[in-house]
Amino acid sequence: MFNNLDSILHSQTRLAIISILMGVEEAEFTALKEFTKVSAGNLSLQLDKLKENEYITIQKEFKNKYPVTKCRITKKGILAFEHYVETLKEYLDIKK
Amino acid sequence: MENHNLTSEEQISIIENSLKHSSKQKTGASNYYIIWGTILTVTFMVHFLNTHFKTDFTALLADISISLYAVGGLLSFLQSRKDDKNETLVPLNEKVYKYAWIGASIGIGVICVSQGSSNNFIELFCISILLIFGLINLIIGGVTNFKPLIIGGFLSMLLIILIPLSTIDYKFLITAIGVLFNCLIPGLMMKYTRANV
Numbered sequence: 001m002f003n004n005l006d007s008i009l010h011s012q013t014r015l016a017i018i019s020i021l022m023g024v025e026e027a028e029f030t031a032l033k034e035f036t037k038v039s040a041g042n043l044s045l046q047l048d049k050l051k052e053n054e055y056i057t058i059q060k061e062f063k064n065k066y067p068v069t070k071c072r073i074t075k076k077g078i079l080a081f082e083h084y085v086e087t088l089k090e091y092l093d094i095k096k
Numbered sequence: 097m098e099n100h101n102l103t104s105e106e107q108i109s110i111i112e113n114s115l116k117h118s119s120k121q122k123t124g125a126s127n128y129y130i131i132w133g134t135i136l137t138v139t140f141m142v143h144f145l146n147t148h149f150k151t152d153f154t155a156l157l158a159d160i161s162i163s164l165y166a167v168g169g170l171l172s173f174l175q176s177r178k179d180d181k182n183e184t185l186v187p188l189n190e191k192v193y194k195y196a197w198i199g200a201s202i203g204i205g206v207i208c209v210s211q212g213s214s215n216n217f218i219e220l221f222c223i224s225i226l227l228i229f230g231l232i233n234l235i236i237g238g239v240t241n242f243k244p245l246i247i248g249g250f251l252s253m254l255l256i257i258l259i260p261l262s263t264i265d266y267k268f269l270i271t272a273i274g275v276l277f278n279c280l281i282p283g284l285m286m287k288y289t290r291a292n293v
Contacts, residue, residue, distance in 0.1 A: 012102060012110060019111045023118025024185050031184035035117055064181055088107055 004091075008053050009084045013038050013046045018081050021056060021073035029069035047071060055080055120292055121187040124179045128172060128197075129283025135168040136225070137280055140272035147265035189240050189293065196232045203228050222259050222271040226252045226278075233278045242293045244285045248278035 009015050016036050020027055033043050047069075050056045055077035059070045073081075102110075139161045146158040207224045211217055230252030237245030252274040259267050286293050 010102065012106070015102070015107060015110050016114050019114030020118050020185075023115050023188065024121060025188050025190060026186045028184040034184075035114070085111065088104060092104055 004087045006080055006084050006087075008049065008055065009080060011046070013042065014050055015084075017043075017046060017050060017071070018055060018073065018077060021071060022078065022081055026070045026072045029071070032071065050077070118185065118187075121185050122286075122292055123187050123190045123193055124175075124183070125190075125193045125293065126283050126286035127175045127179075128193075129279050129286060131168055131171045131175065133275060133280030133283050135164045136275040137272050139164055140268045140275060144265050144268035144272060147268060187292075192236055192239050196236055200228045200232050218264060219259060219267060222267045223256050225271055226256050226259070226274040229275065229278045230256075233282065237282075240293045242282070242286070242291055244282040245278075245293075248282045252278040 009018055013036050017032055020032065020035060029040075029043065029047075032047075033040060036043060038046070047056065047058060051058050053076075054074055057072050057074055059072070061068060061070065142154070142157045142161040146154040204224060207220065211220050214220060230249040232249070233245045233252065234249030237243065237247075237249055255270050255274045255277075258270050262270060285291070
């Protein structure tokens with residue numbers, strides 16, 4: 001049924017992460033954790049998967065002496081998300 | 097949030113909720129609008145009082161008011177540190193504000209340096225403030241869809257018409273009113289309304 005949908009984005013957490021990143025310049029790990037309500041370990045796994053596929057970039061830096069992880073969506077990620085939404089729209093049109 | 101096979105309704109709901117969450121993020125620009133709107137309005141008002149009434153007291157106030165720029169710089173620095181500390185999601189609009197106001201500062205700085213010795217520097221300075229601030233707020237208001245900035249920017253540019261027709265004291269008063277419309281009032285509305293700007 002969802003054969004044409006990107007398997008990387010076809011996950012609740014990863015889809016939420018990419019959708020959040022579509023609307024912001026960058027997001028910190030803590031903000032993504034708060035929004036997705038998944039454990040830190042699970043979120044790290046999902047972020048790594050997105051990073052491996054070059055959908056996002058992850059930057060680690062220090063803010064007020066504390067380490068922070070910042071995520072940004074890449075052009076490839078934007079295109080993948082747009083394609084995902086288009087495919088979803090097509091599917092919904094067929095369903096109607 | 098668990099991972100399982102998603103239905104199309106769930107997918108749409110996730111996308112909708114996430115995008116709504118992102119778009120609710122405020123940039124924090126209201127604080128800078130309030131800081132600089134207040135400082136510039138007060139400074140121009142004080143200069144109006146000084147050139148209009150010409151008393152020792154207003155002259156003293158005018159001298160003191162110059163130091164408000166340093167206070168503004170310090171407050172902006174402290175505010176930016178506070179923003180850096182608390183901001184975990186950086187809204188897309190933040191870059192619009194940043195580059196627009198860096199451009200404005202450079203523009204005003206260049207006018208001050210190049211035309212500082214000009215005979216009609218005050219008129220040029222007042223026009224530059226109203227024109228640059230008005231133009232920037234009109235564009236930012238359009239990009240962020242925030243009407244008070246559009247209206248403020250437009251009014252600010254309209255006030256320029258009156259500057260060449262006024263005496264030096266009223267040039268300061270018109271500029272103070274312009275800054276009130278294009279910085280302070282939109283800044284307060286940004287802060288105390290639900291607008292996501």
